[in-house]
Amino acid sequence: MTRFRRLTALMAGAVLVAATAACGTGAAEDARITLTIDDFGNFGYKSLLSEYEATHPGIRVVERTVDFKDHHTKLAQRLDAGSGAGDVVALEEGYLTQFRNRGGDFVNLLELGAGDLAANWLPWKWDATLSADRTRQIGLGTDVGGLAMCYRPDLLQAAGLPSDRASVAKLWPTWEAYIAAGRRFQKAGLSAQWTDSAGNVYNQILSQQPVGYFDRDENLTIETAPGARRAWNLTVEMLAARESAKYVSYSAQWFAALQAGRFATMTCPAWALGFIQQSAPATRGQWDVTAVPGGGGGNWGGSWLAVPKQSAHPREAYELAAWLTAPDQQRLIFLETGNLPSLPALYDDPAVTGFRSEFFSQAPVGQIFTAAASRKPTQYIGLHNAAVRVVVEDKLSAVELGRLPADQGWREAVAAARNAR
Numbered sequence: 285m286t287r288f289r290r291l292t293a294l295m296a297g298a299v300l301v302a303a304t305a306a307c308g309t310g311a312a313e314d315a316r317i318t319l320t321i322d323d324f325g326n327f328g329y330k331s332l333l334s335e336y337e338a339t340h341p342g343i344r345v346v347e348r349t350v351d352f353k354d355h356h357t358k359l360a361q362r363l364d365a366g367s368g369a370g371d372v373v374a375l376e377e378g379y380l381t382q383f384r385n386r387g388g389d390f391v392n393l394l395e396l397g398a399g400d401l402a403a404n405w406l407p408w409k410w411d412a413t414l415s416a417d418r419t420r421q422i423g424l425g426t427d428v429g430g431l432a433m434c435y436r437p438d439l440l441q442a443a444g445l446p447s448d449r450a451s452v453a454k455l456w457p458t459w460e461a462y463i464a465a466g467r468r469f470q471k472a473g474l475s476a477q478w479t480d481s482a483g484n485v486y487n488q489i490l491s492q493q494p495v496g497y498f499d500r501d502e503n504l505t506i507e508t509a510p511g512a513r514r515a516w517n518l519t520v521e522m523l524a525a526r527e528s529a530k531y532v533s534y535s536a537q538w539f540a541a542l543q544a545g546r547f548a549t550m551t552c553p554a555w556a557l558g559f560i561q562q563s564a565p566a567t568r569g570q571w572d573v574t575a576v577p578g579g580g581g582g583n584w585g586g587s588w589l590a591v592p593k594q595s596a597h598p599r600e601a602y603e604l605a606a607w608l609t610a611p612d613q614q615r616l617i618f619l620e621t622g623n624l625p626s627l628p629a630l631y632d633d634p635a636v637t638g639f640r641s642e643f644f645s646q647a648p649v650g651q652i653f654t655a656a657a658s659r660k661p662t663q664y665i666g667l668h669n670a671a672v673r674v675v676v677e678d679k680l681s682a683v684e685l686g687r688l689p690a691d692q693g694w695r696e697a698v699a700a701a702r703n704a705r
Contacts, residue, residue: 316344317597319604322370323347324355326558327426327587328617329608336607343600352376362592363389369592371601372608375423376587380412381667383422383590387415390422391591396602398424404611408662409626413588423588424609425626427617429553430657431488431582432573434560436476437645439548443472449574449647459489459518462577466527469548477529480547482519482684483677484533488551489515491663492582497673497701498666506672506701516676516697520683520690530684539563551576553584554653557622561643573647581659586626624653631658668705675700 321329333345348370350358356379362368363386375383383390398421402410405425413423433456437447445468446452456462466478479485490496493511498504506512522528529547531538541547543564550556552573560567576582589605591598607613614625615635622641630636631654639650666672679697682688688696 316342317600318344318346319372319597319601320346320348320370321372321374321589321604322355322359323349323374323587324352324376325349325555326562326621326623327374328558328621328623331620332608332613332616336604343604345604359383363594367594369594371595371597372589372591372605374426374587375413375590377412377429377585377665378670378673380423380588381665381669384413384415385667387420387422389593391593391595391598391602392419393421393424393591393602394419396599398602398606401606404627404629406626406628406657409586412665413590423590424605426587426589426609426614427555427585427623428626428657429555429583429585430624430653430655431491431576431584432552432554432649432652432656433549433576434552434556434571434573434644435549436545436547436570437572438570439474439476439545440469442474443469443548445469449572452572453575456577457579459485459577463518463522463525463527466522466549467525470525470527474548476545477547478527478549479522480529480538480541480550481531481533482523482528482680484551485522485528486515486519486677486680487584487673488553488576488582489518489578491584492578494663496663496665497669497676498664500664502666502668504666504672504701506676506698512676513694516680516694519680523684523690528684532681534559543567545570551584554622554624554649554657555585557641557644557649561622568643569645571643572645573641573649573652575652576656579659581656583657586624618650622649624657628658630654671704672701675704 329347333347337343337345359369359373409425409428414421435452441447445465446455455465469478490511493514495505495509495511497506497512529541531541542560543566589609591601591605595601611627611630614627615630615633617623618625618636619639637650637654640646641649676697679688679693679700683690683693
């Protein structure tokens with residue numbers, strides 16, 4: 285939808301509401317259905333929800349945005365209680381499986397017509413919220429976390445390394461090369477570190493592996509498949525070279541370091557761009573974006589919209605979720621926030637592929653992220669994936685902070701993963 289059409293729709297909706305209210309009682313306002321949408325971070329919905337209300341005069345939408353972890357904890361509690369959840373709720377990839385396992389708490393969107401939209405999404409995105417027998421669908425995909433690398437050209441240049449994005453991409457075709465470049469950076473003796481944290485590097489490497497923590501039969505594969513161990517070993521090698529600034533990602537200290545230029549590179553899923561722009565606006569023009577090591581493909585993160593069964597207005601809630609995840613809306617959200625669409629048809633849309641970020645030094649982020657998402661390996665996310673991820677990351681953090689030797693950290697991570705249920 286063009287901006288002219290959006291403006292026309294807004295004006296038409298406003299006129300209709302005003303005309304109805306002018307009848308004298310204000311009853312039309314009171315009679316509206318209120319839909320609540322629960323999410324976290326920056327989904328880019330603020331202006332869209334105003335537009336939806338204007339073009340759906342019988343609907344009022346309230347957005348409740350809270351902290352990432354609090355959102356999922358509260359959602360689980362509200363589902364247990366049978367009340368209190370939003371009419372539309374966001375589910376993030378790391379927590380998805382625990383909610384997919386309780387599909388009976390959510391409306392089966394196939395019964396409301398979602399099956400007709402299935403071809404819109406990347407196949408793996410659609411399948412992630414689909415039951416094994418393909419008879420129950422609980423979610424509609426919002427964004428995906430195509431991978432890239434953000435970096436500070438000024439810091440790389442100060443360390444004697446290439447700084448233009450094409451040369452930087454050639455500097456780290458593999459993770460081994462990325463670590464080697466970090467050694468060169470550290471030798472320059474700058475006040476900044478090569479990267480922000482072990483956890484971000486580890487998760488990016490792991491997301492590129494064909495198998496993560498579980499196979500499709502829900503067998504734990506941390507010991508039998510090479511993916512997690514490869515990610516661990518490479519991250520430990522990076523730590524041994526003293527390349528990490530050792531920050532907890534997205535903590536207050538991390539944001540302060542981001543603004544102060546205390547690390548030169550950071551792994552950047554598409555959604556991370558919005559975090560940087562929101563939380564470190566003074567860094568506009570200081571960062572650039574280029575291809576991630578390891579072949580440029582992969583995905584980390586992304587979300588879905590679901591409708592809890594406790595909603596008093598399931599059809600209206602589904603229609604809102606379907607509208608928010610439709611191509612016009614996903615395109616606009618990407619252009620405004622950087623959240624990468626999960627609809628492959630948009631990967632050929634010049635407005636998406638040709639988009640360059642002014643904030644990130646005119647980086648061609650549309651091209652970079654769509655290419656990364658298109659090359660993502662189909663990695664199964666197991667039922668207990670979130671629990672295993674937490675315990676492994678905890679042990680890796682202990683290694684990063686010098687509290688555990690790397691070999692002992694791995695043994696304890698494996699043991700903790702076996703018990704993470």
